[in-house]
Every structure is written in structure tokens, then in C-alpha cells.
Amino acid sequence: MMKRLAVTVCLLWVVVSVAPAQQFFKAGVVDFARVYNQFFKETKPVKDFDDFKSGIQKEIDKMKEEIRQINDQRNDAKLKGDSSRVSSLDVEILKRQDVMKEYARVQQIQINSRNLDLQEANFLRLLNDEIEQAAVSKGFGLILNKKDTAVIWFGPDADITDDVLARMTADLKR
Numbered sequence: 001m002m003k004r005l006a007v008t009v010c011l012l013w014v015v016v017s018v019a020p021a022q023q024f025f026k027a028g029v030v031d032f033a034r035v036y037n038q039f040f041k042e043t044k045p046v047k048d049f050d051d052f053k054s055g056i057q058k059e060i061d062k063m064k065e066e067i068r069q070i071n072d073q074r075n076d077a078k079l080k081g082d083s084s085r086v087s088s089l090d091v092e093i094l095k096r097q098d099v100m101k102e103y104a105r106v107q108q109i110q111i112n113s114r115n116l117d118l119q120e121a122n123f124l125r126l127l128n129d130e131i132e133q134a135a136v137s138k139g140f141g142l143i144l145n146k147k148d149t150a151v152i153w154f155g156p157d158a159d160i161t162d163d164v165l166a167r168m169t170a171d172l173k174r
Helices: 002-021 032-042 044-080 083-138 161-173
Strands: 026-030 140-145 151-154
Touching: 026 083, 032 083, 044 083, 083 140, 083 151
Parallel strands: 026 140
Antiparallel strands: 140 151
């Protein structure tokens, strides 16, 4: 019985003394979609971008209305049998449609460019900085996206590449 108690005490001492040597870090999660929807959509650059897109849409709507009015004139001319007026209005409609399509194409390029700049430059840089600061302040070594568990951020202690390489090198020398 005494032998059993001594073995148990020894095993307990080994477990307790080895446990602190193990270094585990805490992992946290960020609901990336929620942060995006709650914060990003309310920033001034996003509002400016939305205003830019609204201005383009208003201009396109104005062009469409002008084309619709010319089309109404064309239909009136057709009812009156004025074929030369119908032909000239057809040409005008086609010309304005081409101008509208080209305007929309050029503006779409600008929208795409501004959208990429907005997403990449401001929001992601700010988000990464804030995630890192929150993680470090709470003692997290790893942050995952809540929805798909992709790694969003990890601390410098999380990278064990050098340790693995050293162990592999040592194993090869044996």
C-alpha cells in the first residue's frame, strides 16, 4: 500500500512539474461578416463611395429618361406617318444609347477600381491592426474567422517552423 502511494505521489509530481513546461496559447474568433456589416458600411469612405455610385446611377437614369422621351416622339411621328422624322429619331436614339453604354462602361471601371482600393487599403489594414491589438491584449495567440474557421491572425509564438526544422535536422544526423 505504501509502495502504491509513493508511486502515485511520484507520478503526480512528474505531471505537475512537466505541465508548466507545456506552452499552449489561447485561440479566439472574430465574426468577420458582422464586423464588416456593422463597421465598414458606416465609414466615411464607404458613404462617399455609395454617393459616387448613386450619382452615376442618377446620370444613367437621366439618360434613360431622355431616350424614353425621344422614343415617345418617334412613336408620335410614326403615328403621323412622318417617316423621315422616325428615321432621324431612330438615329438619335441609337446615338444616345451608345453614349449611355459607354458612360456606364467607363463608370463601372471607376467603381471597380475605387471598390478595390477601398476594400484593400483602408478596411483590411485597420481590421488587421485592431484584431492584433485585441488578441494581444487578451492573451490570444491565434484568431480564427468565426464562420469558416480560417486563420485571420496569429502571434509570433505560433510559428514553430524553426523548431520543426531543427528537430528534423537533428533526426537526420542520428
